[in-house]
Amino acid sequence: MFVRRITRAAAPVLGLAAVLVLGACGSDGGTEDTGSSGDSGSSGAATAETLRIGIMSEEGNLTPHTYATGFPGLNLTMLSYDSLMQIDENGEPQPWLAETVEGSADGLTYTLGLADGVTWHDGEPLTAEDVTFSVDYYKAGPPGRFATAMGNVSQAVAQDESTVVLTLATPDPSFQIRVLADVPILPQHIWSGIADPDLAPFDETTNVGSGPYRLVESDPGVSYSFEAYPEYFRGEPKVDELVVVQFADEAGATAALRSGEIDTMMRSISPEQIDVLRGTGTLDVIEAPEYTTTLLVFNTAVPPFDQAEFRQAVALAVDRQRLVDDVFLGAAVVGNAGWVHPDSPWYVDSVETVYDPEAAAELLDEIGLTDSDSDGVRELGGAPLSFELLVASNNALRMRLAELIGEQLAEVGIDVEVSSVEMQTLDDAVWPGYDVNLGRNYDMAMWGWSAPSQADIGQMASLVASDPAIGNLNVTGYSDPETDALAVQLDTELDPAARQQVANQLQQRIAEEVPFVSLLHPNGAYGYNPDVFGDWVSITGTGPMTKLSFIPDDGQP
Known part of the structure; x- marks a missing residue:
C-alpha cells in the first residue's frame, strides 16, 4: 500500500569535507578504530532474510522530495537512491555513482565519469542525462534541501552517456560532501513526467531509484517495507528484506526489541538501556561516539x-x-x-x-x-x-x-x-x-x-551567517558583521590551511558571541539482535544506520 503524504524534505545531514578527490579511490573496507568512531563492537550474522527496524517518528513518503526528517528519514530514503559520491567509514566522500571525480584548480568545474552497469530498479540504465536532469529538476523545484544544494551549480552538461561536467557559479570547498555525496540522483524517465514533486503519485511505478533497496510498501506513521535490489551495482545486499516499524516513543521500541518484535532500532538508545540490553543474553549494543x-x-x-x-x-x-x-x-x-x-x-x-x-x-x-x-x-x-x-x-x-x-x-x-x-x-x-x-x-x-x-x-557558517543564502541553518536569527565576514571566507576558501585558520577564528567568535x-x-548506542544480523558498518561520527551496513564488503567505498 502506498499512502500519499505531502512533506518537504528537511533537516541537514552532511559529511566531512575533502577539497578535491581526483580519480577513483577507496578504503580497505574494514572498520577502523579512529578514536572518533570508536570500537563499534558489532558482531553476529552477516546476512539475513528479514531485518525488522524500529523508528520513533513519522517520515512521510520516502522520496527525495517528501521524506520528513534528516534522520532517519533521509537515511531510509537513501536506501533506495544513490548520490554521485558516498561517505566512507572514515567520514570522507568517495566516488560512487561517479567512478571518477576531477575538480579544476579554480574549484569551478567538476568532471564526473559515471560507473558502468548502474541500472534503475525498473532495469533502465542510469546515464549522464539522469544526472543533468536531476540538477535542473532540483533547481527548478520547490525550496528544500537539495534545491539549496544545487543552487551554486550554474550548468550541468552531459558530454556523453557516462560523462557529466558541472560548472559552479562560485568556488565551494564543501561541494563534494555537501552536494556530490548528499544529493540523490533521480531517474529522468520517471520524474520528467511529474510537474510538482510534492504532488507526485506514490506507487510502484514512480518509486524507482538506483539504491540497494526498493521501497515496496509505504504506510507513513505505521511501517515501510524494502526489498533488496539483486542487480545493485555495488553487489547484492546482505539482507533480503527490511521492515521498518514506527513506535510512539523509545520505551515502546525498546520493549519491542527485548520481546523480539523488532531486531534493531534506528535511533540511539538511552544510556541506562545499554547494560540492560546486554544483560538479556540475546541482544548486543554497538557503541561509538557520534557528532550529533x-x-x-x-x-x-x-x-x-x-x-x-x-x-x-x-x-x-x-x-x-x-x-x-x-x-x-x-x-x-x-x-x-x-x-x-x-x-x-x-x-x-x-x-x-x-x-x-x-x-x-x-x-x-x-x-x-x-x-x-x-x-x-x-x-x-x-x-x-x-x-x-x-x-x-x-x-x-x-x-x-x-x-x-x-x-x-x-x-x-x-x-x-x-x-x-x-x-x-x-x-x-x-x-x-x-x-x-x-x-x-x-x-x-x-x-x-x-x-x-x-x-x-x-556547516558552521550556515549556523551563524545572517545571509540566508549561507546561513540557511541560522535558526537563532543571529547577525554580526564580523561573524558574517568569517562565514563568507569559510564558505569559499579552497586552500585547506587557510580554511583551517578561518575555521579557528570562527570557532573563537562563536565562543565569544x-x-x-x-x-x-x-555517544551512539544502537541495540540489536546479533542472531538476526550483526555485520554493521559504522561511519565516523554518524553511526551504523546507513546503506553501508547492507552492502557487501567488496562494494564498500
Missing part, C-alpha cells in the same frame, strides 16, 4: 537575547559536565563553546568552555538585570526575567536536560518554564517551514543537528 549535537538555542532578535553579554551569562551558568554525568550517565562528550566536536580534525583547543555561575551573575548585574525585590528572579524592564524553554515531548533525555538547565539558570536569577510540545510545534516555532526566511517564534529551545552536520566544517550553547554530543 544537542543545543540550547535562543531567539537573538528579542531582548535580552539580542545582547551577547546576556547569552554569555547563560552559557557560563550551564554546567555541561553535569548534564553529561547526570542525564547521559557519562555516555556523551561535553559540548565545545566553539561548536566543533572535540574529536573533529577542525577542532581548535584554544577555545575555552567555561562553567562559572558567579561570573554569570556578575555579567547579569553589569547589564542591569538585577533582583530588586529579592524574590530570587531578576527583572527586565520591571518584569520578572522569565522565559519559556521549548522541548520536544517525544525526547525524554532532552526533557531531563531542559529541567536541569532550568534549575541551573534559576541559581543565577533567570526563571525558566519548560514547555513540552509536539515535535511539529517545536519545528514551527524554531524553524518554520525549514526556512530561516520565515522567522521564528520562541525564547529558548532544546534543539540539535544530526550527526553528519558536524563533519562538514562549512554565543549565538547558541553547545551542550553535549551523545
Whole structure:
C-alpha cells in the first residue's frame, strides 16, 4: 500500500569535507578504530532474510522530495537512491555513482565519469542525462534541501552517456560532501513526467531509484517495507528484506526489541538501556561516539537575547559536565563553546568552555538585570526575567536536560518554564517551514543537528551567517558583521590551511558571541539482535544506520 503524504524534505545531514578527490579511490573496507568512531563492537550474522527496524517518528513518503526528517528519514530514503559520491567509514566522500571525480584548480568545474552497469530498479540504465536532469529538476523545484544544494551549480552538461561536467557559479570547498555525496540522483524517465514533486503519485511505478533497496510498501506513521535490489551495482545486499516499524516513543521500541518484535532500532538508545540490553543474553549494543549535537538555542532578535553579554551569562551558568554525568550517565562528550566536536580534525583547543555561575551573575548585574525585590528572579524592564524553554515531548533525555538547565539558570536569577510540545510545534516555532526566511517564534529551545552536520566544517557558517543564502541553518536569527565576514571566507576558501585558520577564528567568535550553547554530543548506542544480523558498518561520527551496513564488503567505498 502506498499512502500519499505531502512533506518537504528537511533537516541537514552532511559529511566531512575533502577539497578535491581526483580519480577513483577507496578504503580497505574494514572498520577502523579512529578514536572518533570508536570500537563499534558489532558482531553476529552477516546476512539475513528479514531485518525488522524500529523508528520513533513519522517520515512521510520516502522520496527525495517528501521524506520528513534528516534522520532517519533521509537515511531510509537513501536506501533506495544513490548520490554521485558516498561517505566512507572514515567520514570522507568517495566516488560512487561517479567512478571518477576531477575538480579544476579554480574549484569551478567538476568532471564526473559515471560507473558502468548502474541500472534503475525498473532495469533502465542510469546515464549522464539522469544526472543533468536531476540538477535542473532540483533547481527548478520547490525550496528544500537539495534545491539549496544545487543552487551554486550554474550548468550541468552531459558530454556523453557516462560523462557529466558541472560548472559552479562560485568556488565551494564543501561541494563534494555537501552536494556530490548528499544529493540523490533521480531517474529522468520517471520524474520528467511529474510537474510538482510534492504532488507526485506514490506507487510502484514512480518509486524507482538506483539504491540497494526498493521501497515496496509505504504506510507513513505505521511501517515501510524494502526489498533488496539483486542487480545493485555495488553487489547484492546482505539482507533480503527490511521492515521498518514506527513506535510512539523509545520505551515502546525498546520493549519491542527485548520481546523480539523488532531486531534493531534506528535511533540511539538511552544510556541506562545499554547494560540492560546486554544483560538479556540475546541482544548486543554497538557503541561509538557520534557528532550529533544537542543545543540550547535562543531567539537573538528579542531582548535580552539580542545582547551577547546576556547569552554569555547563560552559557557560563550551564554546567555541561553535569548534564553529561547526570542525564547521559557519562555516555556523551561535553559540548565545545566553539561548536566543533572535540574529536573533529577542525577542532581548535584554544577555545575555552567555561562553567562559572558567579561570573554569570556578575555579567547579569553589569547589564542591569538585577533582583530588586529579592524574590530570587531578576527583572527586565520591571518584569520578572522569565522565559519559556521549548522541548520536544517525544525526547525524554532532552526533557531531563531542559529541567536541569532550568534549575541551573534559576541559581543565577533567570526563571525558566519548560514547555513540552509536539515535535511539529517545536519545528514551527524554531524553524518554520525549514526556512530561516520565515522567522521564528520562541525564547529558548532544546534543539540539535544530526550527526553528519558536524563533519562538514562549512556547516558552521550556515549556523551563524545572517545571509540566508549561507546561513540557511541560522535558526537563532543571529547577525554580526564580523561573524558574517568569517562565514563568507569559510564558505569559499579552497586552500585547506587557510580554511583551517578561518575555521579557528570562527570557532573563537562563536565562543565569544554565543549565538547558541553547545551542550553535549551523545555517544551512539544502537541495540540489536546479533542472531538476526550483526555485520554493521559504522561511519565516523554518524553511526551504523546507513546503506553501508547492507552492502557487501567488496562494494564498500
